[in-house]
Amino acid sequence: MKLLTLNFLTCAIKTCKTSPSSFPLHPQDAELEIVESDVNMAFLRNILPRLMWEELRGITRELGLPELPETAPAAEDLGEPSQVAKDLHRLLLETSIREGKLVCGNCGHEYAVKEGIANFLLPGHLV
Amino acid sequence: MSKLEARGEGYEAEHVHSVYEEIASHFSSTRYKPWPIVERFLKELPDGAVGADVGCGNGKYLTVNPRVFIVASDRSTNLVKIARQHQPHVAVVADNLSLPHPLYCFDFAISIAVIHHLSTSARRVEAVRAVLDLLRRPSGDVGDSESRALIYVWALEQKDSRRGWDEGHEQDVMVPWVIKGGQKAKRVKGQRKRKSEAEHQDSEEQTLAEQLQSKTYMRYYHLYRKGELRHDIEEAGGVVIDSGYEKDNWWAIASPKRDTGPIGS
């Protein structure tokens, strides 16, 4: 599961969604892999304003990945492509969680990631 | 359909979810041509739009427009395994009544041939609401386009189809999905590749013995009558922007009502 996905994921339990601590989900016991793909500049530029940068920084820290700069790069920093763009592509689109779990910071529920697929189905009593 | 069996979550687990999990690869091999209305909706999106495909199945709509980013989900792990191969999009396993997305985080959403699988009226309205809850609320700034969802459901009125349903027919029906003997055997061996045209022909000409091994899966559907999709959307707090009928299906493009959410604003 590409790390970019975490920018659009939260806890599946309804009562958690209005709590700020449910976003982002926290990867735990994560086994990462790099799945290489071509840099798509248009895609990077488009996605840039949608990134929750502060939360993304937190996730990279939790995963022990290189520290991200304090503020998000601007569109003009991406070049054609610049190192900034290449690094962002590597982090968001090539770095993937293969195995592990995603944990809600509000309720503590753990969602498994297996063979790169995150599973958000809830046990009956939590629906 | 047995009237003794209470509809709801457990009913759908047996008559929808487990069926799709079983038939995933065969189902996927027959589902690759996008429907025109869905294709148009996705192609008209501005570059860089981010959206959700709720009940993505094998992900056939993930190939339509590579300039948008889609976070797809389906309840069937086997279908998600197929859907996630379409770059640059992503796919996760989730229930459409408990979606793992922050409120109001997408520019668009689609839910194609999904909501008709929910077995009570209240659950269908809830499923529509879950889709509308994904949509970004307009900021009110000039030029800020409305976020939209496209919903597609099977119609009751389809007298031209071979199934022959029409006005006045029972709306809650069980629909068979048949996997013929030869194909079933292959699936069990773990092959998930799309069947070639030639193999398909072979399976048409199978022996009687093989036909006896065919397996039929029954799936639950609620067939929507004219006006019912609009009703469900309005009940869920949405407004219909455009709607129509396309080849045995009712479709609608909807937005959240102006005064719904974000909470506290």
Ligand SMILES: [Zn+2]
């Ligand atoms: Zn939670």
